[in-house]
Amino acid sequence: MKSRSEFEVALTGLLNRNPIPSLDICLGELLREEQRMATQAVLGSSKEISEVVNVAYAGQVKNRGKGQIQCYSCKEFGHIARNCENRRGQAFQAAISDPTTISSIATIASTNQSFATPEMVQQMIIIAFSTLGLHG
CATH class of the missing domain: 1.10.287 (Helix Hairpins)
Structure with a gap:
Protein backbone atom coordinates (compact mmCIF):
# COMPACT_ATOMS: atom_id res chain seq x y z
CA MET A 1 0.00 0.00 0.00
CA SER A 46 2.25 32.29 12.07
CA LYS A 47 4.26 35.51 11.96
CA GLU A 48 4.26 35.80 15.71
CA ILE A 49 7.33 34.30 17.23
CA SER A 50 6.67 32.87 20.61
CA GLU A 51 9.48 31.91 22.89
CA VAL A 52 9.26 29.60 25.81
CA VAL A 53 10.15 31.40 28.98
CA ASN A 54 10.76 29.54 32.20
CA VAL A 55 9.36 31.41 35.14
CA ALA A 56 9.76 30.52 38.76
CA TYR A 57 7.43 32.07 41.26
CA ALA A 58 8.50 32.46 44.83
CA GLY A 59 5.81 31.33 47.19
CA GLN A 60 4.56 34.08 49.38
CA VAL A 61 3.84 32.71 52.81
CA LYS A 62 1.60 34.83 54.94
CA ASN A 63 2.35 34.63 58.61
CA ARG A 64 -0.94 33.69 60.16
CA GLY A 65 -1.11 34.22 63.85
CA LYS A 66 -3.74 32.67 66.08
CA GLY A 67 -5.96 35.69 65.50
CA GLN A 68 -6.05 34.95 61.77
CA ILE A 69 -7.24 31.32 61.84
CA GLN A 70 -11.00 30.73 61.74
CA CYS A 71 -13.04 27.95 63.26
CA TYR A 72 -15.14 25.97 60.77
CA SER A 73 -17.65 25.12 63.48
CA CYS A 74 -18.55 28.51 65.02
CA LYS A 75 -16.87 30.80 62.44
CA GLU A 76 -15.01 32.74 65.14
CA PHE A 77 -11.33 33.63 64.86
CA GLY A 78 -8.49 32.44 67.08
CA HIS A 79 -9.07 28.68 67.22
CA ILE A 80 -9.88 25.67 65.05
CA ALA A 81 -12.95 23.41 65.13
CA ARG A 82 -11.15 20.64 67.02
CA ASN A 83 -10.55 23.04 69.94
CA CYS A 84 -13.90 24.86 69.69
CA GLU A 85 -15.74 25.45 72.97
CA ASN A 86 -18.98 26.18 71.11
CA ARG A 87 -18.86 22.95 69.14
CA ARG A 88 -22.25 21.45 68.37
CA GLY A 89 -23.02 17.81 69.05
CA GLN A 90 -23.07 15.10 66.43
CA ALA A 91 -25.81 15.36 63.85
CA PHE A 92 -28.44 12.67 63.36
CA GLN A 93 -28.77 11.64 66.99
CA ALA A 94 -32.08 10.13 68.01
CA ALA A 95 -33.50 8.90 71.27
CA ILE A 96 -36.10 6.18 71.68
CA SER A 97 -38.67 7.06 74.29
CA ASP A 98 -41.21 4.35 73.52
CA PRO A 99 -40.38 1.05 75.31
CA THR A 100 -42.39 -0.97 72.76
CA THR A 101 -40.01 0.19 70.04
CA ILE A 102 -37.05 -1.17 71.98
CA SER A 103 -38.75 -4.53 72.47
CA SER A 104 -39.67 -4.66 68.74
CA ILE A 105 -36.06 -4.11 67.75
CA ALA A 106 -34.87 -6.69 70.29
CA THR A 107 -37.38 -9.23 68.96
CA ILE A 108 -36.23 -8.68 65.38
CA ALA A 109 -32.57 -8.94 66.37
CA SER A 110 -33.02 -12.11 68.45
CA THR A 111 -34.86 -14.12 65.77
CA ASN A 112 -31.71 -15.09 63.87
CA GLN A 113 -28.23 -13.95 64.86
CA SER A 114 -26.41 -15.04 61.68
CA PHE A 115 -28.21 -12.90 59.07
CA ALA A 116 -31.07 -10.48 58.52
CA THR A 117 -33.83 -11.24 56.06
CA PRO A 118 -35.19 -8.48 53.81
CA GLU A 119 -38.36 -8.46 55.92
CA MET A 120 -36.32 -7.90 59.09
CA VAL A 121 -34.41 -5.03 57.48
CA GLN A 122 -37.66 -3.49 56.24
CA GLN A 123 -39.18 -3.73 59.72
CA MET A 124 -36.11 -2.10 61.30
CA ILE A 125 -36.28 0.75 58.77
CA ILE A 126 -39.99 1.29 59.51
CA ILE A 127 -39.28 1.37 63.25
CA ALA A 128 -36.39 3.80 62.77
CA PHE A 129 -38.52 6.13 60.62
CA SER A 130 -41.41 6.05 63.07
CA THR A 131 -39.00 6.82 65.92
CA LEU A 132 -37.82 9.88 64.00
CA GLY A 133 -41.43 10.92 63.44
CA LEU A 134 -41.49 10.05 59.75
CA HIS A 135 -44.60 8.22 58.63
CA GLY A 136 -45.43 7.22 55.09
Missing part, protein backbone atom coordinates in the same frame (compact mmCIF):
# COMPACT_ATOMS: atom_id res chain seq x y z
CA LYS A 2 1.50 3.30 -1.09
CA SER A 3 0.92 6.32 1.14
CA ARG A 4 2.17 9.83 1.52
CA SER A 5 5.33 10.16 3.57
CA GLU A 6 3.64 12.52 6.06
CA PHE A 7 1.44 9.66 7.23
CA GLU A 8 4.17 7.01 7.53
CA VAL A 9 4.44 7.32 11.32
CA ALA A 10 0.67 7.05 11.80
CA LEU A 11 0.40 4.10 9.40
CA THR A 12 3.27 2.25 11.03
CA GLY A 13 1.64 2.74 14.42
CA LEU A 14 -1.67 1.39 13.12
CA LEU A 15 -0.12 -1.65 11.42
CA ASN A 16 1.94 -2.57 14.49
CA ARG A 17 -1.10 -2.78 16.76
CA ASN A 18 -2.20 -6.22 17.81
CA PRO A 19 -4.88 -6.90 16.65
CA ILE A 20 -4.88 -4.62 13.63
CA PRO A 21 -7.70 -2.07 14.12
CA SER A 22 -10.79 -1.89 11.91
CA LEU A 23 -11.00 0.28 8.83
CA ASP A 24 -13.11 2.87 10.68
CA ILE A 25 -10.52 3.22 13.44
CA CYS A 26 -7.69 3.50 10.90
CA LEU A 27 -9.57 6.16 8.96
CA GLY A 28 -10.23 8.09 12.18
CA GLU A 29 -6.57 7.95 13.16
CA LEU A 30 -5.47 9.17 9.72
CA LEU A 31 -7.98 12.03 9.80
CA ARG A 32 -6.77 12.98 13.27
CA GLU A 33 -3.16 12.95 12.03
CA GLU A 34 -4.14 15.10 9.05
CA GLN A 35 -5.83 17.61 11.39
CA ARG A 36 -2.78 17.65 13.66
CA MET A 37 -0.47 18.37 10.72
CA ALA A 38 -2.78 21.15 9.47
CA THR A 39 -2.79 22.73 12.92
CA GLN A 40 0.99 22.52 13.12
CA ALA A 41 1.30 24.13 9.68
CA VAL A 42 -0.93 27.04 10.73
CA LEU A 43 0.97 27.54 13.97
CA GLY A 44 4.32 27.22 12.20
CA SER A 45 3.46 29.78 9.52
Whole structure:
Protein backbone atom coordinates (compact mmCIF):
# COMPACT_ATOMS: atom_id res chain seq x y z
CA MET A 1 0.00 0.00 0.00
CA LYS A 2 1.50 3.30 -1.09
CA SER A 3 0.92 6.32 1.14
CA ARG A 4 2.17 9.83 1.52
CA SER A 5 5.33 10.16 3.57
CA GLU A 6 3.64 12.52 6.06
CA PHE A 7 1.44 9.66 7.23
CA GLU A 8 4.17 7.01 7.53
CA VAL A 9 4.44 7.32 11.32
CA ALA A 10 0.67 7.05 11.80
CA LEU A 11 0.40 4.10 9.40
CA THR A 12 3.27 2.25 11.03
CA GLY A 13 1.64 2.74 14.42
CA LEU A 14 -1.67 1.39 13.12
CA LEU A 15 -0.12 -1.65 11.42
CA ASN A 16 1.94 -2.57 14.49
CA ARG A 17 -1.10 -2.78 16.76
CA ASN A 18 -2.20 -6.22 17.81
CA PRO A 19 -4.88 -6.90 16.65
CA ILE A 20 -4.88 -4.62 13.63
CA PRO A 21 -7.70 -2.07 14.12
CA SER A 22 -10.79 -1.89 11.91
CA LEU A 23 -11.00 0.28 8.83
CA ASP A 24 -13.11 2.87 10.68
CA ILE A 25 -10.52 3.22 13.44
CA CYS A 26 -7.69 3.50 10.90
CA LEU A 27 -9.57 6.16 8.96
CA GLY A 28 -10.23 8.09 12.18
CA GLU A 29 -6.57 7.95 13.16
CA LEU A 30 -5.47 9.17 9.72
CA LEU A 31 -7.98 12.03 9.80
CA ARG A 32 -6.77 12.98 13.27
CA GLU A 33 -3.16 12.95 12.03
CA GLU A 34 -4.14 15.10 9.05
CA GLN A 35 -5.83 17.61 11.39
CA ARG A 36 -2.78 17.65 13.66
CA MET A 37 -0.47 18.37 10.72
CA ALA A 38 -2.78 21.15 9.47
CA THR A 39 -2.79 22.73 12.92
CA GLN A 40 0.99 22.52 13.12
CA ALA A 41 1.30 24.13 9.68
CA VAL A 42 -0.93 27.04 10.73
CA LEU A 43 0.97 27.54 13.97
CA GLY A 44 4.32 27.22 12.20
CA SER A 45 3.46 29.78 9.52
CA SER A 46 2.25 32.29 12.07
CA LYS A 47 4.26 35.51 11.96
CA GLU A 48 4.26 35.80 15.71
CA ILE A 49 7.33 34.30 17.23
CA SER A 50 6.67 32.87 20.61
CA GLU A 51 9.48 31.91 22.89
CA VAL A 52 9.26 29.60 25.81
CA VAL A 53 10.15 31.40 28.98
CA ASN A 54 10.76 29.54 32.20
CA VAL A 55 9.36 31.41 35.14
CA ALA A 56 9.76 30.52 38.76
CA TYR A 57 7.43 32.07 41.26
CA ALA A 58 8.50 32.46 44.83
CA GLY A 59 5.81 31.33 47.19
CA GLN A 60 4.56 34.08 49.38
CA VAL A 61 3.84 32.71 52.81
CA LYS A 62 1.60 34.83 54.94
CA ASN A 63 2.35 34.63 58.61
CA ARG A 64 -0.94 33.69 60.16
CA GLY A 65 -1.11 34.22 63.85
CA LYS A 66 -3.74 32.67 66.08
CA GLY A 67 -5.96 35.69 65.50
CA GLN A 68 -6.05 34.95 61.77
CA ILE A 69 -7.24 31.32 61.84
CA GLN A 70 -11.00 30.73 61.74
CA CYS A 71 -13.04 27.95 63.26
CA TYR A 72 -15.14 25.97 60.77
CA SER A 73 -17.65 25.12 63.48
CA CYS A 74 -18.55 28.51 65.02
CA LYS A 75 -16.87 30.80 62.44
CA GLU A 76 -15.01 32.74 65.14
CA PHE A 77 -11.33 33.63 64.86
CA GLY A 78 -8.49 32.44 67.08
CA HIS A 79 -9.07 28.68 67.22
CA ILE A 80 -9.88 25.67 65.05
CA ALA A 81 -12.95 23.41 65.13
CA ARG A 82 -11.15 20.64 67.02
CA ASN A 83 -10.55 23.04 69.94
CA CYS A 84 -13.90 24.86 69.69
CA GLU A 85 -15.74 25.45 72.97
CA ASN A 86 -18.98 26.18 71.11
CA ARG A 87 -18.86 22.95 69.14
CA ARG A 88 -22.25 21.45 68.37
CA GLY A 89 -23.02 17.81 69.05
CA GLN A 90 -23.07 15.10 66.43
CA ALA A 91 -25.81 15.36 63.85
CA PHE A 92 -28.44 12.67 63.36
CA GLN A 93 -28.77 11.64 66.99
CA ALA A 94 -32.08 10.13 68.01
CA ALA A 95 -33.50 8.90 71.27
CA ILE A 96 -36.10 6.18 71.68
CA SER A 97 -38.67 7.06 74.29
CA ASP A 98 -41.21 4.35 73.52
CA PRO A 99 -40.38 1.05 75.31
CA THR A 100 -42.39 -0.97 72.76
CA THR A 101 -40.01 0.19 70.04
CA ILE A 102 -37.05 -1.17 71.98
CA SER A 103 -38.75 -4.53 72.47
CA SER A 104 -39.67 -4.66 68.74
CA ILE A 105 -36.06 -4.11 67.75
CA ALA A 106 -34.87 -6.69 70.29
CA THR A 107 -37.38 -9.23 68.96
CA ILE A 108 -36.23 -8.68 65.38
CA ALA A 109 -32.57 -8.94 66.37
CA SER A 110 -33.02 -12.11 68.45
CA THR A 111 -34.86 -14.12 65.77
CA ASN A 112 -31.71 -15.09 63.87
CA GLN A 113 -28.23 -13.95 64.86
CA SER A 114 -26.41 -15.04 61.68
CA PHE A 115 -28.21 -12.90 59.07
CA ALA A 116 -31.07 -10.48 58.52
CA THR A 117 -33.83 -11.24 56.06
CA PRO A 118 -35.19 -8.48 53.81
CA GLU A 119 -38.36 -8.46 55.92
CA MET A 120 -36.32 -7.90 59.09
CA VAL A 121 -34.41 -5.03 57.48
CA GLN A 122 -37.66 -3.49 56.24
CA GLN A 123 -39.18 -3.73 59.72
CA MET A 124 -36.11 -2.10 61.30
CA ILE A 125 -36.28 0.75 58.77
CA ILE A 126 -39.99 1.29 59.51
CA ILE A 127 -39.28 1.37 63.25
CA ALA A 128 -36.39 3.80 62.77
CA PHE A 129 -38.52 6.13 60.62
CA SER A 130 -41.41 6.05 63.07
CA THR A 131 -39.00 6.82 65.92
CA LEU A 132 -37.82 9.88 64.00
CA GLY A 133 -41.43 10.92 63.44
CA LEU A 134 -41.49 10.05 59.75
CA HIS A 135 -44.60 8.22 58.63
CA GLY A 136 -45.43 7.22 55.09
